[in-house]
Amino acid sequence: MLLRRLPLSLLIILGLVILTLTAASSIVIGPMAISMRDSFTGLSPWASDLPEHIQMVIHQIRLPRTLLCMIVGAILALSGAVMQGLFRNPLAEPGIIGVSAGAALGASLAIVAFAGIGASYPLLMNIAAVPFFAFLGGALTTILVYSLGTSKFGTSVSVMLLAGVAVSALSGAAIGYLSFIADDQMLRDLSLWSMGSLAGATWPSILLAAVTLLLLFIIFMYHAKGLNALLLGEAEAGHLGIDTQKLKRTMIILAAAGVGITVSISGVIGFIGLIIPHLGRMLCGPDHRRLLPLAALLGALLLTAADMVARVVVTPAELPVGIVTAMIGAPFFIYLLFTQRGRM
Amino acid sequence: MTTINSSSAAVSCEHLFLNLGGKQLLDDLSLTIHTGQVTTLLGPNGAGKSSLLKILCGETAYDKSPQSSIHYFGTAQREWPKQKLAGYLGVLPQQSTLSFAFTVKEVAALGLLPLGLAPQQAQSVLSEKMDKTGISHLSERLYPSLSGGEKQRVHLARVLTQISQSKQTILMLDEPTSALDLCHQHNTLNIAREMADAGAAVIVVLHDLNLAAQYSDRIIVLNEGKIQADGTPWQALNETMIKAVYGQQTLVSKHPQADYPVVYAA
Numbered sequence: 001m002l003l004r005r006l007p008l009s010l011l012i013i014l015g016l017v018i019l020t021l022t023a024a025s026s027i028v029i030g031p032m033a034i035s036m037r038d039s040f041t042g043l044s045p046w047a048s049d050l051p052e053h054i055q056m057v058i059h060q061i062r063l064p065r066t067l068l069c070m071i072v073g074a075i076l077a078l079s080g081a082v083m084q085g086l087f088r089n090p091l092a093e094p095g096i097i098g099v100s101a102g103a104a105l106g107a108s109l110a111i112v113a114f115a116g117i118g119a120s121y122p123l124l125m126n127i128a129a130v131p132f133f134a135f136l137g138g139a140l141t142t143i144l145v146y147s148l149g150t151s152k153f154g155t156s157v158s159v160m161l162l163a164g165v166a167v168s169a170l171s172g173a174a175i176g177y178l179s180f181i182a183d184d185q186m187l188r189d190l191s192l193w194s195m196g197s198l199a200g201a202t203w204p205s206i207l208l209a210a211v212t213l214l215l216l217f218i219i220f221m222y223h224a225k226g227l228n229a230l231l232l233g234e235a236e237a238g239h240l241g242i243d244t245q246k247l248k249r250t251m252i253i254l255a256a257a258g259v260g261i262t263v264s265i266s267g268v269i270g271f272i273g274l275i276i277p278h279l280g281r282m283l284c285g286p287d288h289r290r291l292l293p294l295a296a297l298l299g300a301l302l303l304t305a306a307d308m309v310a311r312v313v314v315t316p317a318e319l320p321v322g323i324v325t326a327m328i329g330a331p332f333f334i335y336l337l338f339t340q341r342g343r344m
Numbered sequence: 345m346t347t348i349n350s351s352s353a354a355v356s357c358e359h360l361f362l363n364l365g366g367k368q369l370l371d372d373l374s375l376t377i378h379t380g381q382v383t384t385l386l387g388p389n390g391a392g393k394s395s396l397l398k399i400l401c402g403e404t405a406y407d408k409s410p411q412s413s414i415h416y417f418g419t420a421q422r423e424w425p426k427q428k429l430a431g432y433l434g435v436l437p438q439q440s441t442l443s444f445a446f447t448v449k450e451v452a453a454l455g456l457l458p459l460g461l462a463p464q465q466a467q468s469v470l471s472e473k474m475d476k477t478g479i480s481h482l483s484e485r486l487y488p489s490l491s492g493g494e495k496q497r498v499h500l501a502r503v504l505t506q507i508s509q510s511k512q513t514i515l516m517l518d519e520p521t522s523a524l525d526l527c528h529q530h531n532t533l534n535i536a537r538e539m540a541d542a543g544a545a546v547i548v549v550l551h552d553l554n555l556a557a558q559y560s561d562r563i564i565v566l567n568e569g570k571i572q573a574d575g576t577p578w579q580a581l582n583e584t585m586i587k588a589v590y591g592q593q594t595l596v597s598k599h600p601q602a603d604y605p606v607v608y609a610a
Contacts, residue, residue: 088443229454231444235403236437240506241430241458286444 008290011283015297019070022301026066026308031316032057064201069307070300071209072198072262073272077299078216079258080273081280081291083142085227086251087150087160090278091336094259095270097160098167099141103256103263105171106137111186112178126264127208135260141167142256146248196267196322198307205265212261216254217296223247224288231286269322271329272299278336352378354514354545355400357414361407362395362569369395370406371569379512379545382536384556386580387566388590393549394438394518396566400547401435401516417512430458432510434503438518440495448482448490449474451498455505469508470501476535477501478528492523500532504539513544520548521555533559553607557581558599565589581605 028039034054042050042058076094083099084092094100110125110133111118118125144167149159179187220227226247229237234244262269280295303321306328310319355377362370369392377383377400385393398404399414402421406412414421416433424432442451452474456466474480477497482490487498500520507513517536521529533548537559540546550556556563556577563580565573567589573580586594586607593610 088441090443225457229457231446232442232451232454233437233440235435236440238403238426239401239430239433239435240454241427243426281445285450286446287450 005285006283008284008294011294012297015294015301019297019301019304022304022308023066023070026069026304027058027062029308029312030057030062031311034058061201064203064206065198065307066304068198068201068206068209068266069304071206071213072266072269073299073301073303074296075209075213075216075258075262075299076269076272076303077276077280077295078213078220078292079255079262080299081277081288081295082220082227082251082255083273084277085231085288086248086255087146088231088233089160090281091274091333092160093271093274093333094138094255095268096164096274096333097141097145098164098171099138099145099256099259100263100268100270101164101168101171102141103134103138103260104268105167105174106133106135106260107131107264108175108178109133109137112182115183115186123204126202127204131208131261131264133260134264135257137171138260138263139253139256142252146252195320196269196325197318197320198266198303199318200266208261209265212258213296216258217292219250219254220292221289223250224292227251227288228286267320267322269303269325271325271333272302274336275329275332276302278332352380353415353418354379354512355414355416355547357400357412359409359411359413360396360399361409361412362392362399363407364395368569370399373569373571375564375571375574377514377545377547378562380540380543381561382540382546382548382559383562383564384560385547385549385564385566386551386553386556387572391566391589392569393566397516397518397547397549401433402429403435416514427458430506432507432512433514434507434516436496436499436503436515436517436520438522440499442487445486445488448479448485448487448498451487452479452501452505455502455508458506459509461509470505473501473504473508476504478531493525493528496520496523497528497532500535504535507544511543513539515539515544515546517546517548519551521550521552529555553581553586557604557606558602577604581607 027043028034028036034042034057038050038054039058042055043063080093083094084090086092107130110130114125114129117129145160145163148163149156226237226242229240229242230244230247237244276295276299277291280291280298284290284294303325306324307321310321310324313319353376356375358374360370360373373396385396387393395404399406416424416429449470453470456470459466461469471480474483477500479494479497479501482494487495490498503515507515515536520532520536524532533555536546536548540561548560560577562575563573563577564571565580565585572589573585581596583594583596586592595608595610596605597608599606
């Protein structure tokens, strides 16, 4: 399943065109019928002749949601790509190895523990405390799985997946318990983590996600060559002059931050970090200098499209977007397991 | 700090100890490896050859002891900045698991990483080393689809590229011939020989006594963590030593066409 490699510039241009079209459709499409013309005039600031409710739907709901989809999708794909490089295994996806579950656990602990503060300072809660604890949960899980499963021959897939099962079970139990003792408001917040949703897009959360994406992208790109060397093995990367301990630490913390912050904003959305880096490698090869920009673009594209599907398949209700990504991702994961079977 | 001594001592270690799980793999071992020579480490399985090589290249740590030390060109191992050392010291791993579909050229090009060459110069160094190791025709092939021997040669090209910009270099090869057929075994060791003739200090771990005899300037035989023999092939490889270390009766005679010993199992 290896395609002929295509030049990165062509892929990026093609990706940007498709992403623009997808984002535009994501703004036009929704339970409330708004014509294409109104949707686009509604986006420009001087379109004051539109009815106020249409303006509101566009500016308060569809535009922020579309932006958040693109940013979260890009972060998930980047974190997935980096984590696979770090674990030297194409199956190391944050959702599968339990990092997302760890982040969800951290987030839900924060929601219950700081319920009092959350009620009086919701903003502080949503863009500081919850993301931070989600990050902590994700980072601790990554460190756990890494130290359990990694040897000089790479990462044992079985250990990695089993660790993921264990952390997911623990996190599921803890979230179950927390929802048992939680009040109604907390319950609504908690149910978000397990399914994933981008409906709660707010401008502060978009800002938080955008800053995260920008920082992650810059630092990951800076370390792209080191990540390439790390694919050879830790000792080999060391002989190439890479400070592997430092690189590993930085990558673990940043990938966990990416996962933690997206989980705190949109819950657990699985498989994007698995499908997209894999697709990216098929299109442009495993070199991180090419893979990372392409993965960010494709991740944005996939989550925007998946969210659009989630919004329209069962109108007027809405599917959690995690269901859509799992429907594409789980069969794909099984396919990858088949191809890796010899190396379990 | 990292000025290079003009002396010919490339790697020197003193009083190394390594105890793993109660087994003394290195027992107060000291030696000096010189530039311009192929030095081969021999010894039975578990004698500590690979452990010694891994310690000499800084991959694993030795047991802490105040008198232990390792120097490259007179400068202590820990005082070399990692990236600078990478330009002087190349290590060919015994086996390398790389499951991502890099092309052959991309893997070899990883050797350019510590160098910071201009693109054009980088290209010419890379193609020279790929020619030398006989992998130019595989350039666009995907690494995971190669045979074990081809993979080994790709890594050799990568390591040669990595140390291509330094005059004085150290090249360490851990059982470089284990996955190779006869022709490529000799090809690889010929490259090692050429590197030494051009001034590099080459350290090879081998199993095959005859390959060692043919290509080495100096053979060091390790057993039970100590040096059992150290000298030219003629000095190091003799029937008594081989019997003592390997427990195998052998017959050592001269190669019919060249001046090095050939070992036959008796």
